[in-house]
Amino acid sequence: MHLLAFLLLVASLLFAIGFGAAAALQIWQGRSTLLHWIEKSQMMITTLITVSSFILLWALVNFDFSNYYVASYTSLDLPLFYRVTAFWAGQAGSLLFWAWSVALCGIIFLYTNAYQALSDGTKMWFWMLFLTFIGFFLFLLTTWSNPFLLISPVPADGNGLNPLLQNPGMIFPPPLLFLGYGGFTIPSCLALAQALNRKQPNEGSWTDASRNMILFAWLNLTAGIILGCWWSYMELGWGGYWAWDPVENASLIPWLVGSAFLHTSVIESRRGKLHRTNTFLVALTTISAVFATYLVRSGVVESLHAFGDGGVGTPLLIFVLFFTALSLFASITSKNPNARPMAELFSREGLLLVAAWFLIALGVIILIATMWPVFSKFFTENPQGLDQQFYNKVCMPLAAIISVLLMICPWMKWKGGVKSGIMLGVVTAVFIATGAAMYFAGYQIPVSILAVGSAAGCIAGIVLLFATDPAARNNRAIGAYGVHLGVALIVIGIAFSGPYKKEIQTQISRGETATLEEYTFKYKQLYEGEAREYIFLQAEIDVYEDGKLLGTLEPQRRLYHKFGKNRSFAEVSLIPSLGEEIYSSLLGADANGNITVTLSIEPMVNWFWIGGTLMCLFPFIGFTRFRKSEKVTDAA
Amino acid sequence: MAKKNGKSVYIAALLLFLGGLGYLLFTGFSQNSVYFLEVSEALAMTPDQLGSARLFGTVKADNIKRHEEGLGVNFILEDANDKSLVLPVVFKGAVPDTFKAGAEVIVEGNIDDATKAFQARTLMTKCPSKYEKKNRE
Numbered sequence: 001m002h003l004l005a006f007l008l009l010v011a012s013l014l015f016a017i018g019f020g021a022a023a024a025l026q027i028w029q030g031r032s033t034l035l036h037w038i039e040k041s042q043m044m045i046t047t048l049i050t051v052s053s054f055i056l057l058w059a060l061v062n063f064d065f066s067n068y069y070v071a072s073y074t075s076l077d078l079p080l081f082y083r084v085t086a087f088w089a090g091q092a093g094s095l096l097f098w099a100w101s102v103a104l105c106g107i108i109f110l111y112t113n114a115y116q117a118l119s120d121g122t123k124m125w126f127w128m129l130f131l132t133f134i135g136f137f138l139f140l141l142t143t144w145s146n147p148f149l150l151i152s153p154v155p156a157d158g159n160g161l162n163p164l165l166q167n168p169g170m171i172f173p174p175p176l177l178f179l180g181y182g183g184f185t186i187p188s189c190l191a192l193a194q195a196l197n198r199k200q201p202n203e204g205s206w207t208d209a210s211r212n213m214i215l216f217a218w219l220n221l222t223a224g225i226i227l228g229c230w231w232s233y234m235e236l237g238w239g240g241y242w243a244w245d246p247v248e249n250a251s252l253i254p255w256l257v258g259s260a261f262l263h264t265s266v267i268e269s270r271r272g273k274l275h276r277t278n279t280f281l282v283a284l285t286t287i288s289a290v291f292a293t294y295l296v297r298s299g300v301v302e303s304l305h306a307f308g309d310g311g312v313g314t315p316l317l318i319f320v321l322f323f324t325a326l327s328l329f330a331s332i333t334s335k336n337p338n339a340r341p342m343a344e345l346f347s348r349e350g351l352l353l354v355a356a357w358f359l360i361a362l363g364v365i366i367l368i369a370t371m372w373p374v375f376s377k378f379f380t381e382n383p384q385g386l387d388q389q390f391y392n393k394v395c396m397p398l399a400a401i402i403s404v405l406l407m408i409c410p411w412m413k414w415k416g417g418v419k420s421g422i423m424l425g426v427v428t429a430v431f432i433a434t435g436a437a438m439y440f441a442g443y444q445i446p447v448s449i450l451a452v453g454s455a456a457g458c459i460a461g462i463v464l465l466f467a468t469d470p471a472a473r474n475n476r477a478i479g480a481y482g483v484h485l486g487v488a489l490i491v492i493g494i495a496f497s498g499p500y501k502k503e504i505q506t507q508i509s510r511g512e513t514a515t516l517e518e519y520t521f522k523y524k525q526l527y528e529g530e531a532r533e534y535i536f537l538q539a540e541i542d543v544y545e546d547g548k549l550l551g552t553l554e555p556q557r558r559l560y561h562k563f564g565k566n567r568s569f570a571e572v573s574l575i576p577s578l579g580e581e582i583y584s585s586l587l588g589a590d591a592n593g594n595i596t597v598t599l600s601i602e603p604m605v606n607w608f609w610i611g612g613t614l615m616c617l618f619p620f621i622g623f624t625r626f627r628k629s630e631k632v633t634d635a636a
Numbered sequence: 637m638a639k640k641n642g643k644s645v646y647i648a649a650l651l652l653f654l655g656g657l658g659y660l661l662f663t664g665f666s667q668n669s670v671y672f673l674e675v676s677e678a679l680a681m682t683p684d685q686l687g688s689a690r691l692f693g694t695v696k697a698d699n700i701k702r703h704e705e706g707l708g709v710n711f712i713l714e715d716a717n718d719k720s721l722v723l724p725v726v727f728k729g730a731v732p733d734t735f736k737a738g739a740e741v742i743v744e745g746n747i748d749d750a751t752k753a754f755q756a757r758t759l760m761t762k763c764p765s766k767y768e769k770k771n772r773e
Contacts, residue, residue: 343642387690
């Protein structure tokens with residue numbers, strides 16, 4: 001069974017190599033007679049990968065511990081839901097999932113009208129690149145990272161899934177990120193294909209042809225990151241959602257590059273400019289995704305939760321270098337004959353480009369900082385790294401400036417000048433009033449004031465725009481501005497919950513109280529309980545605000561049967577609020593019933609989750625049907 | 637003519653942007669760098685060089701003492717490759733769930749001149765299940 005699955009992967013690798021080479025040959029000969037067969041091969045590859053994936057799933061669901069991967073990540077007492085999700089709990093499984101995502105996105109794209117409208121030459125280049133890409137993953141899956149290794153003798157029970165991963169918040173980020181990476185593969189390959197094929201005058205731009213795929217991919221990346229934050233906040237029990245850990249940074253870098261690309265691509269699809277920049281940026285998005293995987297998998301940077309080096313590090317790095325060189329070559333040599341120069345800096349075009357600079361700068365800074373232990377070896381004997389303050393100090397001001405651009409940009413004209421002086425005035429007034437209000441309320445950190453003020457201005461602007469301008473009420477605009485509304489709320493959430501969080505760790509005896517700011521925490525009792533896979537200790541803590549009962553916290557400490565008596569896990573308890581959320585995590589209890597807890601006040605943290613949700617929902621409104629007429633207008 | 641002016645404005649803005657960025661990075665790098673070291677490397681340095689460091693190692697099986705008063709733990713950090721190289725660590729604060737003998741941990745702090753022990757401000761353990769090595773034991 002597992003041998004069959006492995007052989008299916010080998011077969012799909014051979015298909016990818018064979019038809020990738022066929023595409024290359026046809027390009028060389030200037031023909032496209034085999035195009036139909038190459039498209040068929042993509043369907044074949046997808047089918048084979050899908051069958052292998054289902055075999056792995058079947059083994060996971062049915063406790064087939066003869067498979068090394070299944071034995072490593074599941075156990076007899078693991079519920080069905082988590083047995084399915086163990087698919088991407090380890091390296092080999094996640095690579096398979098990634099390959100599967102790429103293959104499925106390829107199939108979806110194959111059946112779009114946008115694909116049909118492409119010229120044969122572009123299609124051929126596209127398949128050559130795409131099959132090379134997927135072939136590379138299949139190569140890893142059949143060599144260093146094989147999910148179908150057998151284990152002998154067959155163990156009676158598996159190792160079990162880490163309890164930290166047994167939470168809905170940790171179940172979805174990895175597959176969402178992989179779907180996002182998979183989705184971005186399509187526009188990347190298509191952009192390079194069109195560049196290498198030289199732009200056909202009657203062919204629509206790839207930015208339109210793959211627009212929905214780009215939105216889909218970006219949406220998945222965003223959702224993956226936001227859910228990852230939520231997992232960190234709810235499950236790790238340390239009271240935060242972002243720690244600038246290398247793995248978190250690795251997921252953020254492709255998102256930042258992809259977001260920068262979204263902004264420059266608007267300039268191309270609306271104004272027909274920045275053709276080469278876009279080609280390179282979209283390719284860079286995929287490259288950074290592969291590089292992020294390299295960072296996480298190769299053990300190059302020590303991290304809290306990186307996989308060990310499974311040998312895939314070096315091939316991933318070689319692939320990244322190769323793909324980067326190809327993308328640079330393709331974008332530099334391609335020239336759009338219709339390209340026009342950029343409008344002045346203080347135009348919507350100009351500011352969109354500046355916003356993209358900032359997003360890329362953030363990505364580059366985070367990349368350099370994450371890799372600093374590696375780079376610093378060139379000039380010091382012992383490697384140096386950077387702490388969290390570095391990231392906060394450098395990244396937060398840049399993010400705040402992006403927020404300011406977000407506030408101004410909708411009120412600029414494409415070609416330059418201000419669209420509506422009155423509106424821009426109103427928005428600026430909101431900005432100043434909010435900043436002043438914050439200052440006098442005691443929130444006096446300059447970057448926070450700048451961020452919150454501009455975010456408030458941005459929200460006011462979006463409301464004004466839709467109230468006054470009927471032309472803005474189309475799906476594309478609603479999608480885009482809705483996402484930006486989410487961004488503004490996230491900015492507000494971070495600007496408060498980051499610097500203004502209050503936290504104590506303390507020991508409390510039964511019946512005693514602890515205080516934090518205006519809140520009093522009264523520890524009432526401690527009791528034990530039992531669930532299917534774990535036993536738990538639960539503390540009951542009443543929270544009073546200025547003497548008035550606000551609610552009861554019930555943080556738990558869980559002992560999973562599978563993971564022994566010495567390792568317990570926290571289950572946090574909250575009193576949710578749109579203002580100050582009360583957060584508690586039970587760290588331990590002694591024989592006398594004294595408990596140790598982390599208690600914290602997290603101001604405005606829920607706006608982060610609300611904003612994040614909006615960012616994931618509004619792109620759905622932005623999906624558009626590809627019309628052939630777009631192709632005509634483009635050529636005209 | 638107008639076209640040329642437009643381009644120079646962009647270049648000026650880009651230079652300004654890169655300058656600001658460079659300044660931010662420079663101050664960040666000079667103020668927030670910490671050494672990332674294995675135990676063996678840390679032992680090779682003098683305490684005054686270790687003003688701020690992040691150490692990687694494993695928790696030695698014996699001599700783990702939880703503090704009786706308040707939160708914290710004293711333990712011995714072993715070099716991941718050479719078990720004979722050890723450094724005592726004192727950590728005050730909440731001990732993570734996954735801390736145990738043999739766990740791979742990361743501590744941040746500095747060497748205390750008086751006691752020669754590493755005073756850790758933070759103590760982190762590696763995320764266990766996703767770490768492949770762990771499962772190959």
